[in-house]
Amino acid sequence: MTLKTFIEVAGWAAALLILGAYGLLSFGRIQARSSLYQVMNIAGAAGFIVNCAWNGAWPSVALNVAWLGIGFYALRRNYRGAR
Secondary structure (H helix, E strand, O other): OOHHHHHHHHHHHHHHHHHHHHHHHHOOOOOOOOHHHHHHHHHHHHHHHHHHHHOOOHHHHHHHHHHHHHHHHHHHHHHHHHO
16 A cells, blocks of 8 residues: 555544534534543544645644543543543
8 A cells, every 4th residue: 555545544534524524423422421432433433544644635634633632531521530
């Protein structure tokens, strides 16, 4: 797999993860505080960061860095709350 192909796959996988997380949440299949929801968003944001940085879409990189940070914060908060 070439680097360009990897970058494209990362972008498409990111889109599927974030849309999938939103769809599962919207249809009541998962809760916003679930680890699955947060992990899907974190992985999706990471994929978008890679894809957008490669393509020079810096506003999207910034948005997804924030998205990733929020996901990690929520995952950590939820983990601590469960203990």
